[in-house]
């Protein structure tokens with residue numbers, strides 16, 4: 078089988094690093110200038126090719142995790158991909174009650190308050206209050222709020238109403254739409270001018286169409302939004318895009334878009350003039366979970382074709398668009414724009430919650446699934462944002478794409494390589510520090526580590542930096558909980574570190590020019606100015622270094638030579654106009670030169686989205702590997718939990734089989750009775 082990624086990644090992580098002296102508490106964010114990657118776990122999708130066999134090859138990936146006794150737990154999630162990825166890198170799964178764990182993977186929203194307990198070396202795949210974007214009604218309301226402040230720069234969601242709260246407004250909207258259509262001599266669209274969805278359901282469950290208040294049930298809450306009836310079609314089929322987005326910090330905002338994604342096609346040709354038929358959903362809804370049940374659905378079981386059947390790769394879709402003579406890369410810049418703006422619309426809520434719940438920088442990261450519909454003018458519309466997007470791998474393309482995605486995501490999360498002994502030793506002191514900070518009665522500088530801890534630290538296990546032995550930690554002369562400024566410094570260093578670990582993720586915020594373009598449409602979050610300062614640290618200073626000090630900060634924030642005469646706010650207005658007006662600016666060549674100079678480097682980077690992910694002649698695993706039992710490391714309590722579950726499932730199956738047997742005579746009797 079072809080290697081998915083070069084194996085050097087894993088080899089690099091097995092080398093020991095020489096680490097320069099660091100400040101106390103900074104061992105959670107590496108500052109090593111050379112060989113940065115060595116202080117954090119490196120994940121490779123290639124590890125999955127070996128974990129099913131007993132081969133020596135898998136040891137290359139598992140030994141470090143096993144030696145450092147790294148652990149993970151999964152809560153309200155049973156993602157096989159996450160489990161397989163962690164086991165393939167030597168992680169031990171622990172029960173979900175165990176608090177001392179390196180990685181926590183949550184499949185549902187966690188209460189912000191629970192995040193207060195996170196230790197600096199722990200990683201959790203969620204930010205507090207990110208449900209502000211993942212709950213349909215909250216997402217739409219947040220974007221609407223930003224639109225009311227910043228205007229049409231936020232015009233990328235369809236008109237919407239939430240029932241029963243906005244029944245009155247909705248009734249007026251139904252009337253208005255009917256009048257407008259009648260005045261234009263048209264007819265209400267089939268199957269409906271509005272699409273209705275329960276606010277907290279997924280997989281297309283409970284969706285229906287409406288043309289008047291009579292179609293809306295009294296129970297709610299429901300999200301009623303204008304049906305986008307002119308979608309861009311692929312071979313006459315409607316489609317939507319699943320774009321994967323990783324956020325490693327909300328304030329300052331640090332966001333990445335994955336260069337590989339999916340296009341989900343409806344299984345029946347698009348037709349809004351058709352008369353009602355029972356298979357409407359296969360025409361108008363593009364959810365995989367719905368269309369896979371259609372008799373016309375074609376699975377893409379191919380190992381090398383990315384545009385076969387009804388699930389394509391994002392790249393294949395964009396290449397199709399390019400073949401039709403359209404500017405697919407500009408489409409992707411517009412999608413990046415709506416992603417950044419959606420995240421900005423909740424930045425205030427998340428950062429307020431984070432300030433009171435997250436003690437340490439870098440403990441949280443999150444993967445979102447953005448669902449985007451593209452209309453005939455190639456304007457992208459945001460339909461919804463998924464918390465914990467599906468990681469199911471039921472076709473070769475899914476396995477290939479999602480294993481790479483998760484390896485790159487976990488690399489971005491920067492999981493520190495700290496031995497469990499160290500963690501156990503430092504934990505009591507940190508807990509004490511955290512508790513004292515909570516009660517605000519004692520100065521955290523007074524914290525002393527347990528003398529046993531000092532002894533353990535002297536034995537510096539593999540992966541632990543010399544800095545942890547630093548006398549200041551042991552004598553406790555410095556606060557173990559970073560203040561706001563310290564957290565900011567750590568984020569700056571982590572963003573620099575992420576640059577070398579982002580794999581196929583493209584950083585869309587911050588990057589060259591984003592501060593100038595987005596600051597006029599961002600809320601003021603107080604005096605910290607973290608977004609501006611991060612941009613200064615990781616963009617402006619880098620630019621200055623690259624051009625040996627000739628670039629002035631103001632220039633580099635726009636990165637445009639001909640734009641220096643245009644006021645930055647006017648330039649920003651023009652940029653947002655370009656992002657929203659697809660008819661007016663259909664391709665890069667139509668974009669005014671001042672804006673083109675700013676977005677040209679982004680446009681070049683967007684080539685990453687159009688590339689093929691499969692290679693001619695290579696074959697890829699069609700499913701995730703089954704992990705051999707010796708590699709499936711579990712703590713005792715976790716193994717007991719799984720054992721218990723296995724017994725429960727077996728009993729359930731037995732009971733079901735018995736019930737079926739009992740019913741059998743009755744059923745066959747009734748069948749024979751009918752025949753008679």
Ligand SMILES: Nc1ncnc2c1ncn2[C@@H]1O[C@H](COP(=O)(O)OP(=O)(O)OP(=O)(O)O)[C@@H](O)[C@H]1O
Nearest residue numbers: 235278279280281282303304305317362363364461
């Ligand atoms: N406003 C709209 N205009 C046109 N089509 C829409 C609109 N809203 C939703 N759809 C179609 O309905 C499908 C389901 O919508 P949506 O993704 O919002 O629901 P869901 O049940 O949450 O699905 P998911 O499984 O992706 O979470 C979309 O994939 C899209 O094809």
